[in-house]
Structures are given as structure tokens and as C-alpha cells.
Amino acid sequence: MRKIVIKGRGVWGGVAEGPAMVSRDTIQGWSGLDDETGVVIEKGHPFEGMSIKGAVLVLSGGKGSNGWSSHFHTARLKGLAPAAFVFPKMDSRTGVAVVVTKVPAVTDLEEDPFETIRTGDWVRVDGDRGILEVTREG
């Protein structure tokens, strides 16, 4: 087991942990996330068929419809929200998504998370202190 600590800026408080889902291409909200199940339906996406529920989403930013945030808002109301968000940099779609999802979020990281975090790593997100702890098996 290896543990990596990455520092950044906490943008939404609280502490949460879960398995990482890491995508430099990010995911679509509209027609990318199934609101009934929290499963990614974007064609050809590496996450296609995976649920965001309880995951630590490590995404480059938002894309597609301006309704990006509302899919995470719906996920929260239906009990399908991710555990936390990690964004290397904020954009307006992800900013609104953080406010409506109300889960710990960290941004402005000292290291490129796409180089250090892999899908399946266990990540603890401390939104109060702006710290990520990444644990990898093996």
C-alpha cells in the first residue's frame, strides 16, 4: 500500500472518501449521466456503465449543456451523489456543481492529479484543509 498526499485549495468543506473515478476528458451531464441510476451513459467513455454514487470524481472540468450542475443536484436528491470532487482547476460549470452537490471539493492542486491518481485508487478528500490522501493497493 502506498499513500500519496496532494495539497490544494479546499472549495467546499467536509471530509469524505471513496474510490476514485479519474477522467481528463471529464463527463457530459446531459445525456452523459442517467439521472435515475447515477450511471454514466456517455458513448465510448471509459466510465460508461459505472455509477458515480459514492465515488471521488477527479475531472478536468465541465462540458456540454449548461445544465451540467443540475445532474449532480438531482443525484444528491436521489441519494446518488459522488462522495467528493477533485478538479485541477475550477470552471463555471464545476463551480455551480460543487455548490449544488454540497460534497467536499478540492481544486488548484500542487500536482497534476491525472498523473498521480488512477481510477480505483482510494482517495480521502479533506475540503476544509484542501488535502487529498491517495491510497493505492500494491
Place this chain on the structure above:
Amino acid sequence: MPRLTDAEKSVLDGREGPLKRVALQFIVDYAEVMGAERLCDVTKAHLFAGAHHYIDACTSDDIDEVISEMLLCSTEKVSLDCFACYAQADVGPTDPVRWQQLGVSPERHDRNRVILEKYTKAGLYPAATCTPYLSGFLPRMGEHYVSTESHAVTLMNSLWGACANADGIEAAFCSAVCGKTPLWGNHIMSNRGGTHHFRVEFTPQNVMEWDLLGYVIGSRTPTHSTPVLSGDLGTPGMVELKSCFASMATTGGAELCHIIGVTPEAPDFDRAFRGRKAVAEEVITPRDLGEAAVLFAGDGEVVDYVSLGCPHYSIDQVRDAASLLEGRKVHGDSRLLVWTSPAVRELSDRAGYSRTIELSGARLVTSSCPLVSETWPRDASTLVFDSLKQAHYIRPETKATVLFGSMAQCIDAAVAGRWERRSTR
């Protein structure tokens, strides 16, 4: 925490009532997340107003509770009874007049009517279109606005230098109610320089090629970047550009796109990049367009459903559709819908285009689209669109074959009940 003015602090203290307090609190939280230093005044808002399917995630029967949770993101119930700025409706979940033609349930129609009446009483103009700029929503250069329609942000930022971020539906409503948004991103002129250079090695010949070009650029533009297009792009008009920005804002996140020699912040290369160097440069060739077109290409399919008008057709597009349909009949096993705004529909009625379109068996509908109304037929084998935005978003939601073509090709398919293969160039 952003620095707030005394007037803003007074709103947060509740001196202007709970509605504005809740809305401004959301904007202040959003500003803090973004690291914005202060807020700016919003003068225009274009809003996803109506009983859209997504608001069903709040199961309350109380409309005010639903609006508070879904649009203002507040568990405290407030009544949305006024807007702080000019507010105009984006598309809704149905055509309020022709809802039965779309197969929308009476319950959805009624709920939509009640919600729209509430907003209209609060001051919202029920323009009901994704093309607000064709219905009087015209922010000038440097003016701060919000919009829930992705391509409307890209278009109005790019074509006349107005200022908005993509934000999200909740932030747009909160801005409309409190008149503020974080001073961040595209609201600061010095942030608006291009980052990625796309050298386009051909002149797009028609709306379909502009749509494909937007689709390709969107898919190659990384998050947080502003594309700059150069090349001999001809003299695109509003019709070409709205299609281009619609697909660009579908496959990517671009909120602003400079086109050298076309858009006002890009009179030349240096000013488009604000004196900085491009992070990356790519060449776009006709072959790239062909590769995108092939994703939605067909050959001989039986066509059940054809939809035109995403983004909503302008009056000249409605006229073109009418002239292509004159004296013809839509095939008995096909349906043809043409989508536009209520304002353009009124013009089209006066000009006689609506009659020509409907005599063919097609329907000229307003205020929504297949995606937002969720009315595309679930049992269809082939769905046809003249818009890559519709085609791209609907494809993951259906088992049907999804095809993309020009207005003329789509109309021919609706009349023949069958798709004819044709090359794009």
C-alpha cells in the same frame, strides 16, 4: 469570501426579503468556490423556465418548494415573485399551444402552464426559445448576462463580446433574482484571450458543414480553453454560426470562440490571443468533417421521425423549409417536426409559411425541442436530425439509428420515408 458592497451585505442580511437573500447567498457561495474577489451586476437573464422533467427530482406537490429546491437550491421555501433584471424564457418541456401534437401528457402541460404563469407574473418574458438573440435578448459588448442555453452563451460571448460563463441552471436563476454573478472568468475582459489555435483549411460551404466544424472543434478543445479559428472561412451568417456554436458547446466546454476577421475581439491573430502564444495549434481539414459526419451517416434506412430546427429556426430557415415542402407530402409512416420560437411562428403565420408546412403534413412547433421535451418516439427505428446537437445527445438515450443531414436531405427523407445516402462535400 468575495468583498461585498454595503448594498449586497444588506441583501444578505435579509433586508430585501428572503427570496433575494437566498439567491444572493448562493451567488456568494459560488463566488467563494471560484475564488472571485467580488460580484458584478447582471442585466439580462435567459432561463430554463417551466416544468422540465429534471425538476421532478423534487417530489413535493408545492410549486414554491420545487422552485426553491431545484432552481434556487434552497431547502428554505421562498416564492419566486420578482426578477432583478430583464428575464426571458429559454425552451420549455412542451409547446404550450400544440402540446397534444407532441404527445405531451395533460399533467405535464398543466404543470408547465402553472409554473410559466407564476414566472410571467414575476416579470419573465415567455419568449420560450433557445435562440434568445433572435427574440430581443441582445447584450452589448461588455454587458454581463446569464443564460441556461450553452450555445447562446458561446454565441453571444463570441459574436458581440458580451460577458457570461456557462454557470448552471441554479446559478442563472439566482443571478436573475438577485442581479449579481461572480466577477470571474469571461466577465473579466483580460481573461478572454484565445488559448488554442485551429487553422481551418477549407471554406465551409453550408450550414451542415458549419455544424460539423463546431462538432470537431468542440471535441478537440480541452476544458478551460478558448478556441481561435483562422483560415478563409468566408462570410458566415447567423444561421451558420448558431449551428456551429451549438455543436461546439455540445462536444466541448467552450464558452467563447474567436474567429479571426469575423468576431469583434479577434480582428487579427495578436488581439485574438491578447498578445500571448497559442498553447496548441491544430489543422482542421475536410477529412476531419467527414470523420464526424460518418458517426451519423446512413444508407437506405426506413425513417420514422425527422426533426428540424435546433437551434430554433430563424424566419429565413422556416421560409426555406416551406419552399422545400411546397406541394409535397410527408410519408404516411414518417413524422416531420419543424421547431422555432413563438415570435418566428407568428411571423411565419403572417407570411403564409406555416400553412405551406402544415399542408404537407409536417408540424411547425415552438418553445421546445425533441431533447428538452423528451418527445422523440421511443419505438422508432430511425431518428433524423439536421442538428448534431440533437443527434449527439439523443444517441445514448435510444436504440434507434440516429442520422444527421442538411435541411433538404432531411425533408427528402421525411417525404420518401427513407434515407438516401449522399456525400457531405
